[in-house]
Amino acid sequence: MAFITLDDAAWERQRTRVLLAGPPNTGKTTSFRTFPYTPENKLHALLYPGEKGGASVPRDPGIKAYVWEHDPIKAVASSSVVSQVFIRTREIISGKHGPCQTFAGDGLHKFISFILDDVTGGAFFDGEDFEARLYGKAYNVFLDYLNEVILSPIPYAVFTCWDASEADRAKKPGEKASDVPSHTYPDLPGRLAKLIIGEFAVVVNAQVRTSLDPKKPSEFLWQLRRDDTIWGCGVKGPMEITSKLPKHCPQDWRILERLLRGEG
Numbered sequence: 001m002a003f004i005t006l007d008d009a010a011w012e013r014q015r016t017r018v019l020l021a022g023p024p025n026t027g028k029t030t031s032f033r034t035f036p037y038t039p040e041n042k043l044h045a046l047l048y049p050g051e052k053g054g055a056s057v058p059r060d061p062g063i064k065a066y067v068w069e070h071d072p073i074k075a076v077a078s079s080s081v082v083s084q085v086f087i088r089t090r091e092i093i094s095g096k097h098g099p100c101q102t103f104a105g106d107g108l109h110k111f112i113s114f115i116l117d118d119v120t121g122g123a124f125f126d127g128e129d130f131e132a133r134l135y136g137k138a139y140n141v142f143l144d145y146l147n148e149v150i151l152s153p154i155p156y157a158v159f160t161c162w163d164a165s166e167a168d169r170a171k172k173p174g175e176k177a178s179d180v181p182s183h184t185y186p187d188l189p190g191r192l193a194k195l196i197i198g199e200f201a202v203v204v205n206a207q208v209r210t211s212l213d214p215k216k217p218s219e220f221l222w223q224l225r226r227d228d229t230i231w232g233c234g235v236k237g238p239m240e241i242t243s244k245l246p247k248h249c250p251q252d253w254r255i256l257e258r259l260l261r262g263e264g
Contacts, residue, residue: 013153013155014201014236015201015202015236015237015260016155016156016157016201017150017157017199017200017201017202018156018157018158018159018200018201018202018203018204018253019158019159019160019161019186019196019197019199019200019202019203019204020158020159020160020161020204020206020222021160021161021162021163021185021186021187021203021204021205021206021232021233022160022162022163022205022206022207023162023163023206024162025208026206026207026208026220027206027208027220027251028056028106028160028206029045029053029056029057029106029160030056030058030220030251031206031220031251031252031253032045032057032058032063032102032104032106032158033058033060033063034251034252034253034254035102035104035156035158035253036101036102036155036156036253037060037062037063037101037102038062038101039061039062040099041062041099041100041101042062042063042064042098042099042100042101042102043062043063043064043100043101043102043103043104044063044064044065044066044092044097044098044100044102044103044104045057045063045064045065045066045104045105045106046065046066046085046088046089046092046103046104046105046106047065047066047067047068047106047107048068048085048105048106048107048108048110048111048114049068049081049084049085049110049111049114050068050107050110050111050113050114051068051106051107051110053106053107054067057106064097064098066088066092068081068084077118078114078115078117078118078122078125079118081114081118082111082114082115082118082141085111085114085145086145086148089103089105089145089148089149090148093148093149093152093153093154100154101154101155101156102154102155102156102157102158103149103152103154103156103157103158104157104158104159104160105149105157105158105159105160106159106160107160107161108159108160108161108186108188108196109161109162109186109187109188111142111145112138112142112188112189112192113125115138115141115142116134116135116138116189118138118141119134119137119138119141120134120138135189135190135191138189139190139191139192139195142192143195143199146159146196146199147199150199150200158253159200161186161187161188162186162187163184163185163186163187163205163232164184164185164186164187164193165182165183165184166182166183166184166185166193167180167181167182168180168181168182168183169181182229183228183229183230183231184205184229184230184231184232185197185231185232186203186232193232197232197234201235201236201237202235202236202256202260203232203233203234203235204222204223204224204233204235204256205222205223205230205232205233206220206221206222206251207220207221207222207223207248208220208221209221219250220250220251221248221249221250221251222248222249222250222251222256223247223248224245224246224247224248224249224256225245225247227247235260237260238262240262241259241260241261241262244262245259245260246259
């Protein structure tokens with residue numbers, strides 16, 4: 001453990017840690033195909049237990065995907081699930097399953113649920129009360145996991161999670177819930193929804209714009225800058241670059257990477 005000089009290689013690695021947040025069916029998993037990989041130096045996509053987006057993983061010889069499977073009749077302890085996620089992730093980033101150009105973790109919101117259930121001794125999934133301090137323990141396990149990937153030498157790391165709305169204030173008498181202003185963050189419990197924004201250099205919100213013209217295809221976009229309602233996005237970098245970023249760009253890492261280098 002020691003300080004290192006932030007040289008060009010270390011700076012580049014910071015910039016290639018990406019979180020894709022957004023509602024279901026907005027292109028998050030499909031956009032994995034735009035991240036770097038080759039048939040020899042693959043993109044390894046780990047779908048966290050409970051994640052049902054396997055059909056969205058691009059079928060490509062350069063993409064190797066891992067899907068959780070267990071006998072639904074046999075109970076599986078959450079501690080075992082969490083342990084298996086750590087083990088498989090370490091195997092991927094260590095090269096046990098072949099060279100890895102990009103690590104892709106799909107469905108972080110599902111993984112934190114298993115961590116919470118583990119640290120609460122099963123109370124979380126059973127809907128039982130548990131001590132609030134256990135949230136902090138779960139956050140630490142989750143962030144330790146993220147750091148194992150983020151601080152690894154893997155050139156690119158991308159994760160997905162759903163987003164969710166959070167009310168700006170309590171509902172006033174006579175108001176409907178829809179009348180209360182709200183903002184959107186990644187769909188993670190408590191403080192973790194905000195904490196995770198600081199863990200990544202690039203956090204985008206995935207969106208789909210559907211044209212009124214049925215002959216025109218829908219646009220799949222990433223929102224790069226927060227606004228009055230979408231708070232869970234943002235890009236770290238030199239001000240001379242981030243200040244010129246557009247609010248939206250196509251869901252294509254190759255395009256966004258050029259923008260982050262000031263080449264857009």
